[in-house]
Amino acid sequence: MNLLNISGSPHVHSDESTKKIMWRVNLALVPALLCAIAYFGLNALLVSLVSVASCVLFQWLIEKFILKQKSTISDGSAIVTGLLLAFNVPATAQMLWIVIIGALVAIGIGKMSFGGLGKNPFNPALVGRVFLLISFPVQMTTWPAVGGLFPMSLDVTTGATPLGILKEEGMAGMPQAWDLFLGHVGGSLGEVSAIAILIGAFYLLCRKVITWHIPVAFIGTAFIFSGILWLINPEQYLDPLSSILAGGIMLGACFMATDMVTSPMAKSGQLIFGFGCGLLTIVIRNWGAYPEGVSFAILIMNSVVPLLNRWCKPKRFAV
Amino acid sequence: MRTFRMGGVHPEENKISNDAAIEVMPVGKQMVVLMNQHLGAPATPVVQKGDKVKVGQLIGEAQTFMCANVHSPVSGTVLKVDTCKDAFGLSKPAVYITVEGDEWMETIDRTPDIKRECTLEPKEIVAKLKEMGIVGLGGATFPTHIKYSIPEGKKAEYLIVNAAECEPYLTSDYRVMMEHAEEVCIGVSILRKALGVPNAYIGIESNKPLAIAKMQEMAKGFEGIIIEPLKVKYPQGAEKQLINAVTGRKVPSGKLPIDVGCVVSNLGSCFAVYEAIQKNKPLIENILTVTGKELPSQHNYVVRIGTTYNEIISHSIGQLPETTGKVISGGTMMGKAVVNLDAPTVKGNSSVLVIGEKEARRAEETNCIRCGKCMHACPMGLEPYLFSALVKNNKVEEAKAHNILDCIECGCCFFSCPANKPLTDEIRLGKNKVRAMMAAKK
Secondary structure, eight states: OOOOOOOOSOOOOOOOOHHHHHHHHHHHHHHHHHHHHHHHTHHHHHHHHHHHHHHHHHHHHIIIIISOOOOOGGGSHHHHHHHHHHHTSOOOTTHHHHHHHHHHIIIIIIIGGGTSTTTOSSOHHHHHHHHHHHHOHHHHTOEEOOOSSOOOOOOOOEEOOHHHHHHHHOGGGOOOHHHHHHTOSOSSTTTSOHHHHHHHHHHHHHTTSSOSHHHHHHHHHHHHHHHHHHHHOTTTSOOHHHHHHSTTHHHIIIIITTOGGGSOSSHHHHHHHHHHHHHHHHHHHHHSSSSOOHHHHHHHHHHTHHHHHHHOOOOOSOO | OBOOSSOOBOOOOOOTTTTOOEEEOOOOSEEEEESOOSSSSOOEEOOOTTOEEOBTOEEEEOOSSSOOOEEOSSOEEEEEEEEEEOTTSOEEEEEEEEEOSOOBOTTSOOSSOOOOOOOOOHHHHHHHHHHTTOBOTTTTOOBHHHHTSOOTTOOOOEEEEEEOOOSSSOOHHHHHHHHOHHHHHHHHHHHHHHHTOSOEEEEEETTOHHHHHHHHHHHTTSTTEEEEEEOOOBTTTSHHHHHHHHHOOOOOTTOOGGGGTEEEEEHHHHHHHHHHHHHOOOSOEEEEEEEOTTSSSOEEEEEETTOBHHHHHHHHHSSOOTTEEEEEESOTTTOEEOSOTTSBOOTTOOEEEEEETTTTSOOOOOOOOOOOHHHHHOTTOOOHHHHHHHHHTTOHHHHHHTTGGGOOOOOHHHHHOTTOOOHHHHHHHHHHHHHHHHHHHO
16 A cells, blocks of 8 residues: 655645636736727737737746746746736837837846745836836837727827826816726726726636725725815816726726735735825826826835735734 | 634535444454543553453543543453554553453443433532543543633633534534434533533534534423534634634633633533433543545444554455545544554544545645735634744744734645645644743743
8 A cells, every 4th residue: 555645734725726816817807908909909919919928938038047946937927917017008019029128127127036926026017017118208108099999000090098188288188987987098008998907807806816905995095085186176187087997097906906916915904005006196197297107106005015014914813 | 694703714525424324333352542542641550461451441540630531442451551652653651452352341321221310410520520531522632521620710601512513524523413412412411510501502513404403403302502503614613713603702812711701512522421421431432434535435433442543444444545645533624644554543533534645745835925815714813924934934932922822723824825835834833933932931
């Protein structure tokens, strides 16, 4: 007979794994990707493919030749980073090579330099995105005009994002909230359609990959704070519904602020984290140099996660 | 439906031996009876080589406070008083007995009649529990007479009987409820009398509807026995969680159930109490489950304590399947992997659980992704991921400050970790380090 195995209890496992979690996130990003393809055409698909492929490739190269460790690309986390990075850039043909640089920064600096998945303090996709925004300001803010369904032309026809319009021209040119909800507006590849993002987020909630705390706190704070500003001066400030639907709040709150690695663990910490993200987003949008503040807000809040983990302890059974 | 308030998981129940009626396991040729089958100091052997013993005769006496009597499970001649390796490979003092016939002590009532009346006073009940070597059969084997000797200044308000059987696979308590409901209720009444509390609550998880119905029906004929169906959630049967589920009270860190007016006994113990008080039968038998998905048949047995694991396996299923990976004493969540199949069973053993090769291996450990699942699964509200890091870096003080000693080792953290980190192992190591540090300071 074989020798018996000996180990400490428990002797069963829930069958949950990092790999399963990451693939669920990938699946949840599919509706937003399909929406982007529908609105921005082939470019959206190409930018996403290039971004994902380069993220996976860079992770594999770094693990094989620099860290000299077993490859972990099968866990699907590089694909999540690749998709999220693509979702945060304009769907234009010139992004095809720029996004490769973004992928190198996201994976190389944002993730692998800290030791890989789980060790990174900042959301890798946002690190890549912000690097690109600062290094390629023109290309990163040249938005494709929204075509109808499946515009197959590869020409860059510049459009503008709702928040860009607001910053430049004021309230007059703003699209309706309903268009914002469906995503029939200019903007980064994956952020335009609130409905597609919410479908994905709903799936993640059902599969218990994320909890409601961060998205609700994030979106809720942004809604209330922008609502207060709007009540003070509706001429100058955007109404709260458009505020949460325009720009990257939905994508950020549902998919990037909820990144397990870079968000607090306790529920109370998650609420504070979401609150901070929402508040900073509206502050940057209204008084900052950029029309959009979600990336910076999340990155700033990422940096206080260790503190939040220290302050916000789970409720103990009994003291 | 009631349950405990925080954390918990729901592992696959796998109660595949539910319908197997309790069978009697025959007695082997030789019996090895360990002297410490309970929490505390080992009992002192009171027999010598060559002595004749009967079934139920005292062979190990409790001479210190935290100790319990040990009785002979067989009749025969004492071969030697020596040591024996237990199921986990540790050497323990033991009495070896060569079995001759099956002659029981005359005092033991072996008739099948059920005796309801108990005329003993509370103090006499406790004294008799001590004499009969009764210990808690839920796993910790805490001597029952100590638990029911309420210290000065404390008052018991609740008697809670743990029939949650929240561990996967285990069905011995279920079978006892199905086959010995009346005896169990008498045992509960005796314990209720010993404590002087108005009501006893029997907590049963709702995945055992037949047992709940049976016990509810039986409890009608008894005063002060309340059946409390509980939501299925592990670790419902953990003492602090069960108290929380039934009464809503919380046992503070480092305190005992009696500090919140509760006494908890396992269902199997109540059956043993009935036999001890009403039938004069010491604790010489275990009811245990022989189960596993790989096994050709599933069983529940009444087994003389001291029967070896190999004897149980060969009688019930012939031999272990080729695909066996692990043999566990207890359930899959808190049971211990058996090292030595030639070891005798002891008081409190509840199962011989056979796990297949594939299930017996842990998946590869990967980086912590800080998902917090361990923390949310923890029924004590602790931070397992933090302990893991602190223990690895030998930050013992800090681990203690984060209440590592509150951990009940239920395994929910490791169970739910997507990175397969052996959190429960690391916490156990940490607890030992903390205890060593505290001992060194004294």
